[in-house]
Amino acid sequence: MFLVSKSMDTLIESLSNHTETLIKKLKEIQKYNFSPDIDLLDFVVFMNQTSFDIRMFSMDRENNEVFKKSEDSLLFAGSQGIISDVEFRHILDEQFDEFYSFYEENEEELWPKEEKAITEWFQNCWKAAETDVLKLPTYFVFHDASDSFELTSWKWINENEKYS
Known part of the structure; x- marks a missing residue:
């Protein structure tokens, strides 16, 4: 039997288990020598x-x-994985049908709660990594979402504002 509260507890626990890894990676990024062609950084969540x-x-x-102009360039440009395969639900093969029925019935409640939890976790890691030294405008966004969280002004903005 799946429950929304249990599902969220499992997500929060998984995020907690990956906090040190994310903070460490965010601190590494501060040391990058970014290409002058870069106008902003996007941290994009790809989620299922x-x-x-x-x-x-x-x-x-x-x-x-923005991509590197040559492979031997010392400037960073392109994309990079920050954290991968953060599993927050382990579903056994025999549970798939039951889980997907549960998720379909509760998606409107679960999805916003999951996004909020992941966003707050990322924001806390961002603060802990003291990434304010980055000189580029930086955003946190879920893939294909219309709003981004601006990590410099600490507010949600529409995707169009980001590129204006």
Whole structure:
């Protein structure tokens, strides 16, 4: 039997188990020598019902990813995995049907709670990593979402504002 409260408890526990890893990675990013062609950084969450990944993308103001001009360049540009395969639900094969029925019935309640928990966790790790030394505008967003969390001004903005 699956429950929303138990599902959220499991997510929070999984996030807690990955906190040190994320903070360490965010501290490493501060040392990067970013290409001057980069206008902003996007930390994008790719999520499904059981796990998520976060990938950092270097972007220009036209919403295009900025890539290295040559492989031997010492400047960072492109994308990079920040944290991968964060499993927050382990579903046994014999539980798949029951789980997906549960998720479908509770998705409207679960999805916003999951997003909120992951966002708050990332924000806390961001603060703990003391990433305010990054000189680039930096955002946290769920893949295909219309709003991004601006990590410099600490507020939600519409995707269009980010690229204006």
